[in-house]
Amino acid sequence: MVDTHTHLYMDSFSKEEPDGCQAAVDRAVEAGVELMVLPAVDRESAAEVAALHAARPERTRTAMGLHPTEVGEDWREELDDIVATLGPTSPVAIGEVGIDLYWDDSKIALQKEAFIAQILLAARLGLPVIIHCRDAMEQCCECIVAAGEQLGGQLPPLVFHSFTGSPDDVRRIRQVCDPYFGINGVVTFKNSGRLPDAVKEIGLGRLLLETDSPYLAPVPKRGRRNESAYLSHINSKIAEILAISPQETDEATTRNAKDFFRI
Ligand SMILES: [Zn+2]
Numbered sequence: 001m002v003d004t005h006t007h008l009y010m011d012s013f014s015k016e017e018p019d020g021c022q023a024a025v026d027r028a029v030e031a032g033v034e035l036m037v038l039p040a041v042d043r044e045s046a047a048e049v050a051a052l053h054a055a056r057p058e059r060t061r062t063a064m065g066l067h068p069t070e071v072g073e074d075w076r077e078e079l080d081d082i083v084a085t086l087g088p089t090s091p092v093a094i095g096e097v098g099i100d101l102y103w104d105d106s107k108i109a110l111q112k113e114a115f116i117a118q119i120l121l122a123a124r125l126g127l128p129v130i131i132h133c134r135d136a137m138e139q140c141c142e143c144i145v146a147a148g149e150q151l152g153g154q155l156p157p158l159v160f161h162s163f164t165g166s167p168d169d170v171r172r173i174r175q176v177c178d179p180y181f182g183i184n185g186v187v188t189f190k191n192s193g194r195l196p197d198a199v200k201e202i203g204l205g206r207l208l209l210e211t212d213s214p215y216l217a218p219v220p221k222r223g224r225r226n227e228s229a230y231l232s233h234i235n236s237k238i239a240e241i242l243a244i245s246p247q248e249t250d251e252a253t254t255r256n257a258k259d260f261f262r263i
Helices: 020-030 043-055 075-089 108-125 137-150 167-174 195-202 228-242 246-261
Strands: 035-039 060-064 093-100 129-134 158-160 180-183 207-209
Touching: 020 043, 020 228, 035 043, 035 093, 035 246, 043 060, 043 075, 060 075, 075 108, 093 108, 093 137, 108 129, 108 137, 129 137, 137 167, 167 195, 180 195, 195 228, 207 228, 207 246, 228 246
Parallel strands: 035 060, 060 093, 093 129, 129 158, 158 180, 180 207
Antiparallel strands: none
């Protein structure tokens, strides 16, 4: 298994024990997770991502980007700093980037500008893009279309991370691009809505596993701090939804992750 989206570098892992981040990587490896992709969200986290990757270079890969909730007037400078910090770590993606109107919708113009610019950056660097889209599906689609026009239709590979939408949402997104969908612990929740149907709509060929640690711990760990070691609960739930074996979902999603990130 590959955890395609995990924030094990955060202080929720290091504040109680100094080597807590490395220990969380080691527990995940023990639990059958061979690789973990660590997306930055801002300038400070970029340094934390680089540090954890330096400590566990075999098991972690980095992604560099400015998260939509962190976008301010000075986003270009902050992005330059993130690229300066993480560029030397051979990042496997640009991310996480996108649009988030859940927390604050006052900066929508800046969020769009930064999202489109980071898709173009990914295309220039030959990297895929990890998209964070919250309460902003139409706005995300709009930016993807705008970037695609500037790129003559040659969009980089995309993943909608932490996807929790419906089959209709999957079809809507597929009108503008053909992305992967990152599925996390939400799929194990009782109130996961139409997400299981969306997983069927997406199909095995376009699914990626992720934990989004330390958030959204899957059942039976729900309510606790999440970590990559819990990834198999998500894999098993997807297998159950698709009525195949966990080994099949493990193999398919691992292959997808390796194709997508070229790792
Ligand atoms: Zn994230």
